[in-house]
Amino acid sequence: MVGLGSSSHEVMASLVDVSKIYANGSCGLDRVNLTIYKGDFLFVTGASGAGKSTLLKMLYGAEKPTTGTVEVQGTIVNSLTGAKLAHLRRRMGVVFQDYQLIPKRTVEENIAVVLKAQGFDRAEVRKRIAPTLQMVGLASKEKCFPEELSGGEQQRVSIARAIVHEPPLLLADEPTGNLDVHNAWMILQILKKLNHLGVTVVVTCHNEQLIKTFAKRVVRVEAGIMRELTPAL
Amino acid sequence: MVGLGSSSHEVMASLVDVSKIYANGSCGLDRVNLTIYKGDFLFVTGASGAGKSTLLKMLYGAEKPTTGTVEVQGTIVNSLTGAKLAHLRRRMGVVFQDYQLIPKRTVEENIAVVLKAQGFDRAEVRKRIAPTLQMVGLASKEKCFPEELSGGEQQRVSIARAIVHEPPLLLADEPTGNLDVHNAWMILQILKKLNHLGVTVVVTCHNEQLIKTFAKRVVRVEAGIMRELTPAL
Amino acid sequence: MIRRFTTQSDYLLREALIGLWRGGWMNWAAISTLTALLFLLGLGLQVSTQLDGALAKLGSQLEISVYLQPKVRAIALEPKLRSLPDVLQVQSIPKEVAWEALQKELGVQGDISESLGGNPLVDTLRVQVARPTVVAHLAQQIQSLQGVESVNYGSEAAERLGSLQKALGWAALTLASILGISTVAVITTTIRLIVLSRRKEIEVLQLVGATPLRIAIPFVLEGFALGLLGTGFAWGLLLVTGSFVEQKRQEFLPFLAPEPIHLPLGLILLGTGTGLGVIGSLLAVRSALREN
Amino acid sequence: MIRRFTTQSDYLLREALIGLWRGGWMNWAAISTLTALLFLLGLGLQVSTQLDGALAKLGSQLEISVYLQPKVRAIALEPKLRSLPDVLQVQSIPKEVAWEALQKELGVQGDISESLGGNPLVDTLRVQVARPTVVAHLAQQIQSLQGVESVNYGSEAAERLGSLQKALGWAALTLASILGISTVAVITTTIRLIVLSRRKEIEVLQLVGATPLRIAIPFVLEGFALGLLGTGFAWGLLLVTGSFVEQKRQEFLPFLAPEPIHLPLGLILLGTGTGLGVIGSLLAVRSALREN
């Protein structure tokens, strides 16, 4: 890994000529080319429905590209399924736009599933959860069920789950959509710190203020077509 | 109704000494007093988990106050259930923070349920849906299912459903959380126009920019305690 | 008002249909379990009436032989026996006839009664009884009549058939109640699960101001339709099985007259099926309405 | 590696238990339907063996009377008859014995055979048959033997019992297959619905990098546990019903020896229950994994 917090020219992920047409004919992405380098802190902006989430879904393999090639951490994601896809996903953390929390499990358990899936033992799991919850300001909510949390609190649980296993690649889809300015700032500080520690971070975000403050690299998606706003360094 | 777009001194809704302690001991609201006048355009701000959604839930009767009285459009909401609560809800529109769309119904059907529940006939229903979807910029998505929409598009469906029956009271919980600046601006323009037509609007919002631009009256909730920022006129 | 009513009924019916249509495999699950259980129920009822009929028939071929005292003539007792309850038919056999038959059987030429000091036999009567369960009792009654020397009713066979019938009655009752209970359990569960899978819909409808009644009606209609379909399939299966069994019967038990599958059975199944569908839906939707 | 394995088994077991615990009424629905159906299955099997036994017993009391030609002696044919298949016992009745009995019955004093020109009767044999189904065939076989004048085997009764047994065999087979099919349908449906209610969990687990196998195992364990519990309850119910039926039997059918509920039946139910639980879970979880 090259110097903390700075992009190297090692490739973390790349999309080559990727298009995505959904089954109902909607266009998600239109011939997108993007290279994400190790250590990048990349912001993706664009109007609602432009294709930002689709871009991230390509990277974590939730949708398959209609054409083109998606490569992440040296693996072609296109046709990955089952155990292989699972193993790739363990090497990334994802904050989902709709949180994706398990309804009947407590906050603690929701975060633990990631660690358990990766084979951490119980002591290690316990050791990691408390500080992570602390970090996102939810120390007192560990025994709550998702439906007992406010929108922003649920969002922060999703963030905690994405970073608890210290993945080398972090994908965050609107991680601050339901957060007040103070909390949003705090979360982005955390992401920035992770980036400094060598984690590659991709964030979709609407908030111009936050982008201005934190972005090192920004791309904009417009109706599926991608444009680089800040050139990669 | 007194002059378009200006608050009268007729009361639309009021909370008197309302506290809400949830079953697990969390404090949602702490002795809140608030009077909402007809024609108000009220913004509610506050940190994540402060109690904004709880305040709105009191107004549409999704949660009962632990102590105090909630009155909306001349009806005490506290102990309202069944058909009576349903009739009250028909006289308001609510944008839910988590959208609350019906998964297996198309956008069109999701919006139609409100009208059908109120006994509009089929021609009337059809006549109203298209212009409302047009208004929120989703004219082409009427046959889509919610899971085929982006986060922001779902949010706009929820907004369309809240305004389609032209309710005299509109409650919107973070209606722009997943929207880009342009769309957020557009939505708030719509709310403002409705307010001008005499609709009382209560919006929770984090975005300082938007609040500065649109607010006529702002209250802030902090850990359940409410404070008036802009005095009611 | 009337306009409003027709608009609403239109919506409610449509919603029920859409619900059925979109329910997909969940509906098939409900219909198929309902079918299976109603079929079993119907089968149980049918088999029990069938067995009842068959046993009654076997029983009706049973008879009591009544041996009279030496000087008493059969003709004298015949009317009395005929008047007893559950007696189907009475046949007198004068001792002369019996003696002739015996002699023929033994291959005796000429009349040997003289060498025996007269006809050694007595008059007998054959009494046909309606139901096997009463044979023993009736025999006892006849035994106590004046002029009767002894009775013989193949006691073992008659009793066995009678108690077999009773036992089968018990078994049928037990089976029917178990099946009934499982049907209720399965159908409530299934409909509850259908409601569960549409809980979000119920929640949203409540939030946008639909009254509980309005939310419940399409589900109840759906439950009714599921019950109807389940009953229909079960009835069809029963008819098919019936004709198959009838075929087997002709092969194995040709002496039993068939007991046709009759309409009352269909009505029982229809009532059970649709009743369960409607009640199941009501309970399920009510609990879902409460939860939100 | 071993450490990893024990950690994972620990998690998987715990998750299965938590799943069971949190599943609540859904589990009870699954267990109760499984119980009901396994109970019916067990009952069906038990009743069919019971009836088989009972009929065999009734049948074994059947016998063929063999009347020999005037000059042929019973003793001569006895070994031949004994050697035939399905023959349980053979009893010779010399004509002298029969004649004496007849004379006694008719109340004749002294020997009248002289006046008849000798004993008019023939030697007879009574052949006890093992199974009612073979009586007719055996009788035919005996009829064709040399020295046999005629046979008599109460043909109707024997045939009826035999065909009743065959028919009951058919009915049992049909019922068992219907019950089997409904059990499979209900259990797959129920487990599929359990999985459905936890679809979000499966989806999330997939999204955070759990392998399909790891996701499936707790569900399969749960299915196994449900099957186990269902079987246990069904077995208990069967024992209770068994003792109840036994009581009724002593009341109504005291001549039938009881056929005790035996372990193989339990093993059949156990296999069916747990097998269905596991297979149902596997299929359900696999389809859920596919969908996401």
Ligand SMILES: Nc1ncnc2c1ncn2[C@@H]1O[C@H](COP(=O)(O)OP(=O)(O)OP(=O)(O)O)[C@@H](O)[C@H]1O
């Ligand atoms: N599963 C799907 N099936 C069909 N169309 C889809 C699906 N998911 C997304 N789309 C469509 O693809 C386009 C891009 O969606 P995407 O979710 O990527 O937007 P987005 O940029 O994330 O928007 P937002 O900011 O509102 O979340 C939208 O027009 C959307 O309607």
Ligand SMILES: Nc1ncnc2c1ncn2[C@@H]1O[C@H](COP(=O)(O)OP(=O)(O)OP(=O)(O)O)[C@@H](O)[C@H]1O
């Ligand atoms: N159903 C519930 N049961 C228990 N506690 C709850 C429940 N709903 C909310 N709370 C708690 O009450 C407090 C206020 O929640 P509320 O949803 O009103 O916050 P909010 O201001 O809307 O926050 P956000 O901006 O994140 O949506 C929070 O601490 C939350 O954890």
Ligand SMILES: [Mg+2]
């Ligand atoms: Mg998105």
Ligand SMILES: [Mg+2]
């Ligand atoms: Mg909120």
